[in-house]
Each structure stands twice: as C-alpha cells, then as structure tokens.
Amino acid sequence: MIHLEGTSDPGRREAESRSEAAQRILTAYRGQRVSLMPEAQRAQLLEAIAEWLGLADADGTVR
Amino acid sequence: MITTAVHRGLIYAGQTRLASTIRLEQTGPMQVTVRAGTFTGTDGTPHRLAADQLGLFSSDPTAVKQYEAELGLTATGAVEVCLRSRIPPDGYPPLPAGWRTLSVLICTVTVPRGATDLTEVPIHVLTVRPGFPPGTGPVDAMIQRGQT
Numbered sequence: 001m002i003h004l005e006g007t008s009d010p011g012r013r014e015a016e017s018r019s020e021a022a023q024r025i026l027t028a029y030r031g032q033r034v035s036l037m038p039e040a041q042r043a044q045l046l047e048a049i050a051e052w053l054g055l056a057d058a059d060g061t062v063r
Numbered sequence: 064m065i066t067t068a069v070h071r072g073l074i075y076a077g078q079t080r081l082a083s084t085i086r087l088e089q090t091g092p093m094q095v096t097v098r099a100g101t102f103t104g105t106d107g108t109p110h111r112l113a114a115d116q117l118g119l120f121s122s123d124p125t126a127v128k129q130y131e132a133e134l135g136l137t138a139t140g141a142v143e144v145c146l147r148s149r150i151p152p153d154g155y156p157p158l159p160a161g162w163r164t165l166s167v168l169i170c171t172v173t174v175p176r177g178a179t180d181l182t183e184v185p186i187h188v189l190t191v192r193p194g195f196p197p198g199t200g201p202v203d204a205m206i207q208r209g210q211t
Contacts, residue, residue, distance in 0.1 A: 001116040006149035028127040038183035
C-alpha cells in the first residue's frame with residue numbers, strides 16, 4: 001500500500017488561534033448528524049463548540 | 064469500525080458488470096487490512112489485487128486528521144492501494160504520477176485528535192452489491208438516465 005501523508009507546517013498550526021482550531025473541527029464534521037456520531041466524536045464536537053464560543057479552555061474544561 | 068452505506072461506499076451494480084471481492088477489515092486499533100481480491104469494472108474488466116495490503120492510520124495530537132484510500136493502477140499498470148491523509152483545511156497530497164483511479168476504497172475517515180483506536184470511528188468502505196437498491200429496478204435506472 002502506498003501511504004501519502006499530507007504535509008502541515010507545525011509552526012503555522014502552533015500560531016493558529018484556538019477559535020480557528022475549533023472551526024476546523026466543525027468543518028471536518030460538516031454534514032454528519034450529531035445524533036448518529038459515536039460518543040468520542042460527539043464529545044470532541046461539543047468541546048470544539050464550547051471553545052469556539054469561549055465557554056471552555058483548549059483542554060475542554062468549561063470555564 | 065468498518066461499515067458501508069449508500070453514498071458512502073455502497074454501490075449497486077445495476078445492469079453493469081461491476082463487482083468486487085476486495086474486503087476490508089480492521090486488524091488493529093489503528094490498522095486496516097485490505098484483503099486480496101478482484102475489482103471488476105462496469106465493462107467487466109477484472110483488476111486483481113494480488114496480496115493483502117496493510118493501511119496504517121495515526122492521529123494528530125492537536126488537530127483532526129482525515130484519510131481516504133483509492134484502488135488504482137500505478138504507472139506500470141500494477142493494481143495498488145493508495146492511502147492518503149490530510150489535516151483540514153490542507154488538501155490531500157497528489158496521487159502518484161501516472162496513477163489511474165479505479166474506485167474509492169475507503170471514504171473519508173475523520174480521526175479525532177489524539178485518537179489511539181479507530182474502533183468507534185466509522186470507516187466507510189467500498190461494497191458492491193448486485194442488482195438495484197431495494198425497491199428500485201431497471202426501469203427506475205432508465206428514468207434517472209432520461210431514457211424513458
């Protein structure tokens with residue numbers, strides 16, 4: 001099997017704001033129904049929304 | 064979790080000769096094995112994947128990562144599987160030079176950040192079934208193609 005890993009600049013990602021990271025997670029789950037998601041994905045989505053709204057820290061701790 | 068659904072890997076052959084005996088299994092927490100088999104195109108041309116292929120997945124500690132895999136022909140005409148990853152919004156790396164895709168084998172897999180096990184992550188894979196979807200038939204296919 002041929003494995004091709006996408007490249008991503010770690011420096012750019014470090015500099016990326018928390019809200020942008022959360023938005024990327026939201027984009028990745030676009031089109032999926034929350035009620036049909038496995039628990040782990042649903043939890044990550046909820047954390048992303050909370051971060052995006054400024055209601056939680058980056059580790060998912062609610063403020 | 065290997066699965067399939069219409070528009071996510073599941074294809075009905077209809078009146079074509081499309082078929083596939085290639086199966087996919089999750090053989091480790093972050094590992095999918097593509098079993099050897101034959102993919103037959105709609106025109107009946109068989110393409111034999113001679114040996115099992117091992118697909119290794121990994122997660123990113125800080126970002127969602129996505130994977131997809133295609134079955135295709137290399138520049139030399141060999142049947143091969145190409146597994147590509149990306150971290151959105153970056154795109155997938157380009158397919159190898161001379162590559163010709165036969166079919167998507169694994170639809171987009173979204174790996175949560177830091178994941179160490181894909182058991183709960185849906186991995187939608189190619190599944191070809193004969194005939195038409197339940198409740199439909201050749202006439203429906205002709206209507207969709209504007210042939211009636």
